[in-house]
Amino acid sequence: MSWKKRDREERGYHHGNLREALIQAARELIKEKGPAGFTFADAARSAGVSAAAPYRHFRDREALLADVAREGFQRFEAMLSTGWANGKPDALTAFNNVGKAYLAFARAEPAYYAAMFESGLPPDLNADLRAAADRAFGVLRTAAESLVALLPAGTRPPALMMSLHVWAMAHGIASLFGRGDAGRRSLPMTAEELLESQMLIYLQGLGFPQKA
Amino acid sequence: MSWKKRDREERGYHHGNLREALIQAARELIKEKGPAGFTFADAARSAGVSAAAPYRHFRDREALLADVAREGFQRFEAMLSTGWANGKPDALTAFNNVGKAYLAFARAEPAYYAAMFESGLPPDLNADLRAAADRAFGVLRTAAESLVALLPAGTRPPALMMSLHVWAMAHGIASLFGRGDAGRRSLPMTAEELLESQMLIYLQGLGFPQKA
């Protein structure tokens, strides 16, 4: 709540790091009112600068949003990577941890998540955004590849397909049930439990043994 | 494209069915620019009436959006019901058809879909909206119940959980890969193929036999 929106006097004429401050402000506003619920001027106000100031750092609102999304994808990738943990302690466990990390990110960073997946931005607005998104998905892809390698040859599903399936499951659950903030439907189980059971059934369908 | 935005002279003073025309206009605009990409005045313009006219039919923009969503849920329910076809020819096939119907709806009616799931409307803004959404989900729920009944007692998953899983899968795929319009990622398979394979694996994981 109390980040660097220091008063003008305290801070002087120059903001110091307006670019980053605008991204933070945008995150706050997205969290409160959704990716469409704020304007360029709002972001400037929140950062404590004039309405014209943001133009020095972003061409327009969309460019700001794109940067929020790009930054989000970077953190997302980091979070998924940590979940995967290079396949430790074993690929199956690690794979499930990736799923948990996905959901945890959506819950912990609803603003990033919304900017990334629900802002209506074209995924390849700029190369950086696209690359960041691809790298994040790459973690999923890598994990799937390690996992299918455990199956006997001949029964291995395409790893790409599998990673898309998992992405869809995680996104579906995060999107429908993952953010308690708004008037979401009430359920007899948490989003985490839902995803875990779903992944369990899915992996069983692929022939993975259940752990004891 | 050429629906009833007849000229003023051709149409006379009264529109005749402005309420419906506004909903259609909103659908067009949502399809083009997303649920947040139009204003109350825009809708009026598209319908060929003055900016003040909509107030005779909707309290505000949100009420208009809610009606688009409500209408969408009704058609959605109808489409899912048709897919389910009372479990014919057999529950397993019919269940897969529900999934296909889900995706077909998202593809054929992106505007309705966006209003229903991506507009940020509180699900229980009004009782009608909530009821329509619940009825649509009810189709999924009913289908899941019929399906689990085929499994031997003792291995039956909770039907509610299963319907939530399927909802999440279908929504995840529709949301990520289902609308070719914008700059979606290019894939080696269609959304339909993805969902079908995912459902197959999932159902196999639950113990359903594959068809010959």
Add this chain to the structure above:
DNA sequence: AGCTCATGTTAAGGGAGTTTACATTAAAGC
């Protein structure tokens, strides 16, 4: 025909966002 009321239109006030041009401050280098 004449009434009436829902449905539209015009007009007007108030706000807000966008964007550009120009002024001001601060920091860094000569």
Add this chain to the structure above:
DNA sequence: GCTTTAATGTAAACTCCCTTAACATGAGCT
């Protein structure tokens, strides 16, 4: 110290949206 330059601020023009009030129209009923 002085100059240069990047980073903000201020102001203003422009456009658009929201909302309501007052007036106009015409479809249906009697």
